[in-house]
Amino acid sequence: MYIGSKDFFGLVHYIVGAVNLNLRRQPTYLTFSLANGRFTIESDADLRVEQYDDGTLSPFESLPKQKSEYWIDADYDGTVLNAFSASLSVEASSLQRQWAIEYHKGCRESLHIQEADATTKPYSRISFVPDPAIFKVKAFSPYNFHSYLKRLSFLNPDVRFGVTIDGRKEEYHFANGIRDMFECVSSPYQLLHEPIHFRVTEDNVDIELIFAFQSWKGDVCWSFINKGRAVEGGTHETGLAAGLEAIRAKLDMGGDGVMYDRNNGIVGIMSLSYADITWSGCIKAKIKNPELEPLVERLVTRESSKWIEEHPQVAAEIKEIGTFTFPEAAEL
Structure with missing residues (x-):
C-alpha cells in the first residue's frame, strides 16, 4: 500500500489520507481531534458514499465503478484508511441518505442507512484508531x-x-492563502521590492506563484502540488527554477546583458x-x-513578465538591485 512503511512516516501518510478524503470534496470547515489514541475528523464534505450491487461500499x-468528477485519489485514501485501522466509524450524509458504518480491522461489522430529504446538508464524521x-x-x-x-x-x-x-484547541484560517504564507516565511529576509504575485490556469494546470528578490544569497522556494508536498521535488520544481532563471535574464539585472x-x-x-x-515511488x-x-x-516566465510589465516602477527597482556591489576593503 502507498503509505510506504510501518514507522512514523507511514503513520503520517495514513493520517494525511484520512484528511484528504474530506478535503478533496471541498468542505467549508474541517475539525481534527485526537483523544485516547482515537482520531476524529468532522467536516461538511460530501463523501459520496455508495453501495454497489455486490454489496461493497465506496x-x-x-473504488468507484466508473471514473467521474468524484473519481480521485481520495477514493484510494478511504480503502487505505479502512485497511490499516483497528477500528473505523463513519457517519455521513450523502446522496440524500444518512450512513452509519462500523469496521473492525478492515471488515464491516454494521451498516445502517436512512433516507434523507433533499434539504439535508452534506456531513461526515470519521473516527478511527490506527x-x-x-x-x-x-x-x-x-x-x-x-x-x-x-x-x-x-x-x-x-x-x-x-x-x-x-x-489544546486552535483554529486556523488564512483568507489570503499563500500570500499569507509568504508573509510568514519571508519574514527573516529583507525583501527588496513588492512581491510578484499571479495566478493562471492553462492546459489543465493551475499555478499560483508569489516571489521576490531578497537580501540573502541563494534561492529559497517552497512548492506544493495538489495542496500537498512532493518531498523529493520533481519536474514542476525544475520548471519553476528554469522560469525564474529566465526572468533574471529578461530583467538584465547585471546591466548591459551581463x-x-x-x-x-x-x-x-x-x-x-x-x-x-504521475508519482515516482510508492x-x-x-x-x-x-x-x-x-x-x-513557460507559464512562470510569461506571467511573471506580464506582471513586471504592468508594474514598471517595480521593474526599475529590481534592475537597480543588480547594480549594487560591496566596495573593496581598504588595504591596511
Missing part, C-alpha cells in the same frame, strides 16, 4: 498535527480548520494543481510528469 471498501499490529509508532508530538493543519489552512483558504489535541553575480536570491512559494499527476515523494517542466517554465 470509498471505504472499493492498527497497533501494523504501526510501530508508540508516541508522537501533537505539534505534528497542529503544524500540518496550519499549513493546510494556507493552501485551502476557503476552509476553516479546527484542531484539538490533548486539550548576468549579475547573485548577491541577491529569491524567496517564493508556488502552489500548483494538476489532475494527471509514497508519493517525487513528481515525474515530463510535460510539467516546460509547461511550468
Whole structure:
C-alpha cells in the first residue's frame, strides 16, 4: 500500500489520507481531534458514499465503478484508511441518505442507512484508531498535527480548520492563502521590492506563484502540488527554477546583458494543481510528469513578465538591485 512503511512516516501518510478524503470534496470547515489514541475528523464534505450491487461500499471498501468528477485519489485514501485501522466509524450524509458504518480491522461489522430529504446538508464524521499490529509508532508530538493543519489552512483558504489535541484547541484560517504564507516565511529576509504575485490556469494546470528578490544569497522556494508536498521535488520544481532563471535574464539585472553575480536570491512559494499527476515511488515523494517542466517554465516566465510589465516602477527597482556591489576593503 502507498503509505510506504510501518514507522512514523507511514503513520503520517495514513493520517494525511484520512484528511484528504474530506478535503478533496471541498468542505467549508474541517475539525481534527485526537483523544485516547482515537482520531476524529468532522467536516461538511460530501463523501459520496455508495453501495454497489455486490454489496461493497465506496470509498471505504472499493473504488468507484466508473471514473467521474468524484473519481480521485481520495477514493484510494478511504480503502487505505479502512485497511490499516483497528477500528473505523463513519457517519455521513450523502446522496440524500444518512450512513452509519462500523469496521473492525478492515471488515464491516454494521451498516445502517436512512433516507434523507433533499434539504439535508452534506456531513461526515470519521473516527478511527490506527492498527497497533501494523504501526510501530508508540508516541508522537501533537505539534505534528497542529503544524500540518496550519499549513493546510494556507493552501485551502476557503476552509476553516479546527484542531484539538490533548486539550489544546486552535483554529486556523488564512483568507489570503499563500500570500499569507509568504508573509510568514519571508519574514527573516529583507525583501527588496513588492512581491510578484499571479495566478493562471492553462492546459489543465493551475499555478499560483508569489516571489521576490531578497537580501540573502541563494534561492529559497517552497512548492506544493495538489495542496500537498512532493518531498523529493520533481519536474514542476525544475520548471519553476528554469522560469525564474529566465526572468533574471529578461530583467538584465547585471546591466548591459551581463548576468549579475547573485548577491541577491529569491524567496517564493508556488502552489500548483494538476489532475494527471504521475508519482515516482510508492509514497508519493517525487513528481515525474515530463510535460510539467516546460509547461511550468513557460507559464512562470510569461506571467511573471506580464506582471513586471504592468508594474514598471517595480521593474526599475529590481534592475537597480543588480547594480549594487560591496566596495573593496581598504588595504591596511
